[in-house]
Amino acid sequence: MSRRQDVLAGHLSANPAQNDAVAPFPTSARAHRQLPRFDATLMERYMDPSHLLKEEVYAVFREHPELLVKELEALSKEEHRELVRRCLRALLASGQSPLTLLASDPRRYFYLGELMSLVDLSLTVKMGVQYSLWGGSVLNLGSEEHRRRYFDAIDRFDLPGCFAMTELRHGSNVAALQTEAVLDVETDEWVIHTPDDGALKWWIGNAAEDGLAATVFARLKVPAASGRRELDDHGVHAFVVPLRTAPGRLAPGVDIQDCGYKVGLNGVDNGAIRFTHVRVPRGALLDRFASVDRAGRYSSPMPSAAKRFAATLGELTGGRVGLTAGSLGVLKGGLTIAIRYSAQRQQFGPGGAAPEVAVLDYPSQQLRLLPALATAYALTFAKDALVDKYVEMKRTRDEALTADVHSLSAGLKAYTTGFTAATLSVCRECCGGHGYAAVNRLGALRSDHDIFQTFEGDNTVLLQQVAGLLLKEYRDSFRGSPLAASWSYLRAALGDALPANPLLAHDTTPRHLRDPRFLISALRHRTARMLHTVAARLRKHTRRHGAFKAWNRCLLHLLDLARAHIESVALESMYAGVQRCNDPDCRSSLKALADLFALSRIHADILFRNDDYLSPEKAKAVKRMVESLCGELRGVAVALVDAFGIPDHILRAPIGLASAQHDPYGEYLAATGWET
Incomplete structure (x- = not known):
């Protein structure tokens, strides 16, 4: 035997x-070949140029340890909500001004949300509701008068607010919302009304307890120009509507019910709102993209209702950018816990007098955690590129860049939150029974983060938006229209999509397999190939069944196309980041991570083999290279999570603390009540 x-x-x-x-x-x-050890502080500074903000923010919680509860799920929702308020007020008292950052320095604003995600994800969401959604909607959809009236009070949290878009019957399909805003010309007021139970505003953050006002998305209706008694429906617009006249006192016509306990995020006071003929002034309409005069005449600077609606929703992309950043913070925290634990946890060994072996030395553990670590780095570079585009979009208002940011924010939000949700489960499993202990936080992070896959657009819907924009660019490319930045690779890639190069299909040398030109071309080929085939399938099915059924028949292919596009963009962002890194040791590890990210995607997707892009022997060589890179990265895996720069007092998971590498059980025993 x-x-x-x-x-x-x-x-x-x-x-x-x-x-x-x-x-x-x-x-x-x-x-395996050993990667050179690098200084984790150098890597942190390279990956995190805003480290001074991190130090400022995390110092607030070092000075207020009572705000850092280790088992948040043990609190009642009322206790958790009060804790989140105290955290936010402490942050504001330290001099942070989130809405000012959102308006003047979005990079720091989004990074602030990422930092808060490991303090308490409920705090990140509370801030997102108050500043990205409530504050952002006033800033981006309103006039200068709205800004002057509300800015300071929103920034200081003196005017807590809500973003009342989602309804009981409608969520992602915003155009079908039912809440009404009917102009009463005689009194010069909007009448905000919930026509039936399906139109109840639902899951509205800040509504159950704190919200004094809300941006309410409702159907704008004015008397018909013909003088008839009918109303002209101009579709969904945004209005500022008071919810409470004072804390704890509802405004007339407003009824709010607490949504109760949730699977996670119980520090956020979600509520359901009914409006019964609530009157607000005509100036309550956030009128950047449409206005109504004293006589009830509707006008818009946008050339069509579709353009106006798209511009309205396009101004809200900051929420998706913020969710991407917050999800990345959770992903980094989960991987830090699992990789540090796996590096110090001993399990089995060769027998005899030989010591047990660290769990992370097992290839099975490496294969579960290290490609995920590579993905976390790749998505960080992609997120940074998205934020740069967002800042440029806000500066230039360029139409093509706006479409690019809309697509990339939708795709990255969907991909990042979906990947983080799956990886948190892997991290829990990789930590064995100790990952199941509440004090080690993986369960709470998983539960709190889960809804990120639904916030700001269900991930499946967002990926369809990405696929739709890709198809539009594909069609436009044949008309000679310029491609936006994130899609510019498609022109060259489509030309190379057929056929695969027979020489490259058989090249199994390590130099070739780790050549960025090959890896970038491979992911480009996949996206272009999928785009080409799904476009052909849609044309065929549309002729036979109509556009809706054709889309539905191709839906799974479309979702795969969107994910492939995001992975291609992430890889190119990462290789650009590798080239910018000046420290050779850090650059070596980043290059290995980028290679692993790409090769693991190639290995997992059968398209490359079906398409003869990889010969059978090359597919095996790719698999061996993935395993080899995991072995190489094992030696620097702890340093790579150390470079995320998460202090122990913020991480708060005893098995994942930096100190646990030297004393693996001291903090854990203390956290569970054992005296040592």
Whole structure:
């Protein structure tokens, strides 16, 4: 019997002593080429140029340790909500001005949300509601008069507010919202009304307890120009509507009910709102894209209702950027806990007097965690590129750039939050039973983060938006129209999509497999190939079944196309980041992470083999290279999560603390009440 069979027999044996004696000895990272050790502080500074903001913000919580509760899920929703308010007020008292940052320095604003995600994800969401959504809607959809009236009070949290878009019956389909805003010409007021239970505003953050006002999305209706009694419906617009006359006192005609306990984020006071003929002044309309005069005449600077609606929603992309940043913060925290734990946790060994082996030395553990770590780095570079585009979009108002940011923010939000949700479960499993302990936070992070896949647009809907824009660019490319930045690779990629290069399909040398030109071309090829085929399928099915059924028949292909596009953009962003890194040791690790990110995607997607882009022997070589890169990165894995720069007092998971590398059980035992 071979040694492998001996090991398996030992595991299956009923004799515990025999199991210990023949436990397997995994392939050690020492069997692979070693990456040079790098200074984690240098890597942190490179990846995180806003580290001074991190130090300022995290110092607030170091000075107020009572705000850092280790088991938030043990609090009642009322206790948790009060804790979140105290955290936000402490942050504001320290001199932070979130709405000012959103308006003048969005990079720092989005980074602030990422930092807060590991303090308490409820705090991140509370801030997002107050500043990105409530404040952002006033700033981006209103006039200068609205800005002057509300800015300071929103920034100081003196005017807590809500973003009342989602209804009980309608969420992602914003155009179908039912809440009405009817102009009473005689009194020069809007009458805000909930026509039926399906139009109740639902899951509205800040509504249950704190919100004094809300941006309410409602159907704008004015008397028909013909003088008839009918109303002209101009579609969904945004209005500022008071909810309370004072804390705890509802405004006339406003009824609010608490949505109660949720699966997570119980520090956010979600509520349901009914409006019964609530009157607000005509100036309550946020009128950047449409206005109504004293006589009830509607006008808009936009050439069509579709353009106006798209411009209105386009101004709200900042919420998706913020969710991407917050999700990345959670992803980095989960990987920090799991990788540090796996590096110090000993399990089995070769037997005899030999010591047990760290769990992270097992290839199976490496394959679960290290491609995820590579993805976290890739998505960080992609997020930074998105934020840069967002800042440029706000500066220039360029139409093509706006479309690019809309697509990229939708795609990155969907991809990042979906990947983070899946990875948190992997991290929990990789930490064994200790990952199930509430004090180690993985369960709470998983539960709190889960709704990020639904916030600001369901991920499946957002990915369809990305696919739709890709198809539009594909059609436009044949008309000679310029491609926006994130899609500019498609022109060259489409030309190379057919056929695959037969020489490259058989090249299995490590130099070739880790050549960025090959890896970028491979992901470009996949996106272009999928775009080409889905466009052809849509044309065929549309002729037979109509546009709606054709889209539905191609839906799964369209979702895969959107994900492939985001992975291609992320890889190119990461390789650009590798080139910008001046420290050679840091650059070596970043290059290995980028290679692993790309190769793991190529290995996982059967398209490359079906399309003859990879020969069978090359597919096997890709798999071996993925395993080899995991082995190389094992030696610097702890340094790579250290470079995320999450202090122990913020991470608060005993098995994942930096100090746990030297004393793995001291903090853990103390957190569970044991005296040592």
